[in-house]
Amino acid sequence: MAVKLQPLKFVPIFIIGCVITLVCVVSALRLDFFERLERMTYDLRARVALKFPQPAATNLGFVFINESSLTAVHNGSLGYHYGLYWPRQVYGRLVQELVAQGAKAVAFDVIFAGLRPDHPPVQMADRRLIESDDFFALQVRRASNVIIAVTTEVQPPALFANNARALGDISTDKDSDGILRHVKAFRSYRRWHPAFEQAAHDYNLDLSQARIETNRIVLFQADGGEIPVPLDEKGNFSMADFGGDKLPPGVPPKARPFTHKRVWHMGIVLAAQELNLDLAKAEVDLEHGRIVLRGSGGVERIIPVDDKGFFYVDWCLPPDNPRLTQEPIENLLLQNKMRLGGELDGLTNRWRGKLVVVGSAVQGNELTDRGATPLEKDTLLVSKHWNVANSVITGRFIRRSSVPTEIWLIVVMGILSALVTWNLRPMLASSVVVLSIIIYVAWGFVVYVQSRYWLPLVFPVVGAWLLTYVTLMTWRAVFEHAARRHVKNVFSRIVSPNIVNELLKTEKFALGGARREITVYFADIRGFTSLTDDNQEMAAEYVRANKLSEAEAESYFDEQARETL
Numbered sequence: 001m002a003v004k005l006q007p008l009k010f011v012p013i014f015i016i017g018c019v020i021t022l023v024c025v026v027s028a029l030r031l032d033f034f035e036r037l038e039r040m041t042y043d044l045r046a047r048v049a050l051k052f053p054q055p056a057a058t059n060l061g062f063v064f065i066n067e068s069s070l071t072a073v074h075n076g077s078l079g080y081h082y083g084l085y086w087p088r089q090v091y092g093r094l095v096q097e098l099v100a101q102g103a104k105a106v107a108f109d110v111i112f113a114g115l116r117p118d119h120p121p122v123q124m125a126d127r128r129l130i131e132s133d134d135f136f137a138l139q140v141r142r143a144s145n146v147i148i149a150v151t152t153e154v155q156p157p158a159l160f161a162n163n164a165r166a167l168g169d170i171s172t173d174k175d176s177d178g179i180l181r182h183v184k185a186f187r188s189y190r191r192w193h194p195a196f197e198q199a200a201h202d203y204n205l206d207l208s209q210a211r212i213e214t215n216r217i218v219l220f221q222a223d224g225g226e227i228p229v230p231l232d233e234k235g236n237f238s239m240a241d242f243g244g245d246k247l248p249p250g251v252p253p254k255a256r257p258f259t260h261k262r263v264w265h266m267g268i269v270l271a272a273q274e275l276n277l278d279l280a281k282a283e284v285d286l287e288h289g290r291i292v293l294r295g296s297g298g299v300e301r302i303i304p305v306d307d308k309g310f311f312y313v314d315w316c317l318p319p320d321n322p323r324l325t326q327e328p329i330e331n332l333l334l335q336n337k338m339r340l341g342g343e344l345d346g347l348t349n350r351w352r353g354k355l356v357v358v359g360s361a362v363q364g365n366e367l368t369d370r371g372a373t374p375l376e377k378d379t380l381l382v383s384k385h386w387n388v389a390n391s392v393i394t395g396r397f398i399r400r401s402s403v404p405t406e407i408w409l410i411v412v413m414g415i416l417s418a419l420v421t422w423n424l425r426p427m428l429a430s431s432v433v434v435l436s437i438i439i440y441v442a443w444g445f446v447v448y449v450q451s452r453y454w455l456p457l458v459f460p461v462v463g464a465w466l467l468t469y470v471t472l473m474t475w476r477a478v479f480e481h482a483a484r485r486h487v488k489n490v491f492s493r494i495v496s497p498n499i500v501n502e503l504l505k506t507e508k509f510a511l512g513g514a515r516r517e518i519t520v521y522f523a524d525i526r527g528f529t530s531l532t533d534d535n536q537e538m539a540a541e542y543v544r545a546n547k548l549s550e551a552e553a554e555s556y557f558d559e560q561a562r563e564t565l
Helices: 007-029 032-049 067-074 088-100 132-143 194-203 266-275 329-340 383-394 403-423 426-451 458-491 497-505 528-546 550-564
Strands: 060-065 105-108 146-150 166-169 182-184 186-192 216-220 226-230 258-264 283-285 290-294 300-304 310-312 325-328 355-360
Touching (some): 007 458, 032 426, 060 067, 067 329, 088 132, 105 266, 194 226
Parallel strands (some): 105 146, 105 355
Antiparallel strands (some): 216 226
16 A cells, blocks of 8 residues: 655655755856855865965976066166067077076066067177067077967967967966956967968058958958958968969968967966977867876876866965075076176076076056966966966866766755754754854865865855755744644643643653652532433434434434533
8 A cells, every 4th residue: 555645744855855956956057156156165275275285396487577677677787778668689688598597498478469670679799780579589499498478369470489489378267256266278279371470570460350251361451451362162362362473392372371279378388398298199078077198208197177178276386485486587687698798607597497487577557467366366367377387297286076076965965954954953953064064164175275176165065054954944943833833722622731831842752650749630520421321322312213324323423422512
């Protein structure tokens, strides 16, 4: 025989199921409001983790440009006078000095947008003059370890890109609350055919603003003019359109206007120089959330990413971390001046073997590159590069729990909260719930500090534990109040109110005994027994005399009982 749940017993189960299902659905949707709350817990964990330092790379460095750097370059103490926007030769001298000191890689978090023939030239040792841009490109080529910055808005001129060891993406992708927490492992950029790059140089074209159409590419000049370049049905352009009527043997008359090149985040490129990782052979599997990088000697790094290629930065090396080698750029420029003048006695090569990031630490002008991170509301955003490099070098990445894992935690904790709330007395249940939340939150912090694993806190705590507890406790209060009122109404007609109150105060009834001093009062109505016997006999005689049916007889007996009472 099937057993049916009584309606009132079914309601709490229904409430628990609805609450847990609702929390799971909202959690899976990753709504921005709740994501912001969860990210706040991540920020707090990142700050706590700073108090428990983990092993880090020891060869990361930062050459910074600050207010004193601008003053030194401007006042002539370095042998030249330049204003806020330095000619590229200054950076060329920096590369020259870092290479002389044995730096392993030099990454510029500086945007080199277009060539600047208007900048003053450089006098070489043989007294000849070369353009400032050419001097920088020459030093970059000689160094063979320079990484040039690329952003989604600006790409460096071919003169720099072709002479650099690699390009590094420095684009910043902040969350909706304006805080930089994650970076994209790589981006795909257009690499234009040399004919287009030469045309951009000759006619002052901005290739980043080019409009790609089905049968043509429209190039825009600085004065607002347009230059259309026809494309054939295969998307190729004709070299004749760029003055290539007389092509060298073997050069096809048509070519693709551009190709797409994968540019990795600058921090990953830096780490690749240290570990000899072959980024060209990276295994990218966004569907399963992983990028596998391999290098010589069996080195392997697996970067956990989301379906868009983003991963979280382990902010374990803030700008003031003592494990980060730092020096203002004017010091190195001065050392370069002294080196060229033969005055290097007593100078040390503190940058030997270092992975160097060159960037801005200026405040209050157009060179400022500051913003919010989980550690601080206002800090150097250039710090993302060496923190990403450190993660790849050490193999320590932040791994956020998956949606299925979060849902599983919500279900388990929701059920536990329901069992505690329903089976324990209210005060005890509240204490257990609060203690359980404290233990889980503390566990979430410990796990992050030790392994950089990001356990969800908002939905398991607020959604599973608290919401289930509050909802079920509300139901208990309503249900028990109604039950107490019903018991009181019924028993108050039969027994003393004092006895009713004693019954209601009792949590559980059990068979047992106790020694008490009590008073028992018996009362009866005189003649009541004979009265009921006579009425019962009269009722039976009436049923027999009128030959009532069984149902009619029962109804008549009930009526007589009510009259007797």
